Amino acid sequence: MATAACHRTFATIQPNQCCNSSGYQKGSGNISVKLVPKAFKAEVSSLRRGSCSSRWKLNVIYASSSQTSVADPVLSPTSHTTSDSRKKSNEAALILIRHGESLWNEKNLFTGCVDVPLTKKGVEEAIEAGRKISNIPVDLIYTSALIRAQMTAMLAMTQHRRKKVPIVLHDENEQARVWSEIFSEETKKQSIPVIRAWQLNERMYGELQGLNKQETADRYGKEQVHEWRRSYDIPPPNGESLEMCAERAVAYFTKHIEPQLQSGKNVMIAAHGNSLRSIIMYLDKLTSQEVISLELSTGIPMLYIFKEGKFMRRGSPAGPSEAGVYAYTRNLALYRQKLDDMLN
């Protein structure tokens, strides 16, 4: 829909492409586990020699329902070399996924905060997204409060090779928290907390919610509708502008999600076109002009690495397989290698 010259759709950006004017990261070449250097191979073999039980020793702390921390054994190896190098590199993966196609995407209706589920195609997109991230560690999942994002996260996780169970945290009141308690430490260790936050919801589309996008353009003019959909600071009638949506989504990200990344947790966020556009604007330091032409396809996972306080975009899978589309870091390659060892 956007007409700007540097039209960006994540579905079509290759991981090692960059668009200078947009501030996208350079130099994120594809490195698959097949290309790892000798020294790294030696490190992997030394890990392979570790005892199985200690290698899979888990460390899960459910400090409170709203502050949960999960460390994956793959990422908490017992080898000193690896934990030292991890400390040094202090990196974490961040996966962003816009939900799969919803029933109102299919009907071309403005959806916003109306809680509409996925179509069959959306379900398939979510499963395919899951395949693409099946080798990338996930310790914590954040979704919006809307079912299409939650379905996407859950369906994607059915494909993850680590096979941990995503468990939705219920802390809406004390009873919900108490009634959803888990009494086995071992079971907790095999789970991934899923935190729902309304702040990650789609922008509220005001009086456009439920209207057909094409009919609205026919009635109010293409330009007016484009302004409502893609301008930065002009809200649709009684709705939120992207700027307003960013105020709550980015504030939530910096307050709740960034500290998890800082502490080394790998995070997946399943959310929406506009809440994710505003978060990407923050991650990639896009200007309010640049974000106008940023379009996100449904069901396409985007990978970022958080390292030394910086976010580096590592890939957006347009290709058929995850190995060809993500630029693995050394730690991600190690994680994948360990999954191969465990599962093959």
Ligand SMILES: O=C(O)[C@H](O)COP(=O)(O)O
């Ligand atoms: O809320 C909606 O209608 C869509 O999820 C996002 O719509 P947009 O592309 O018009 O912002």
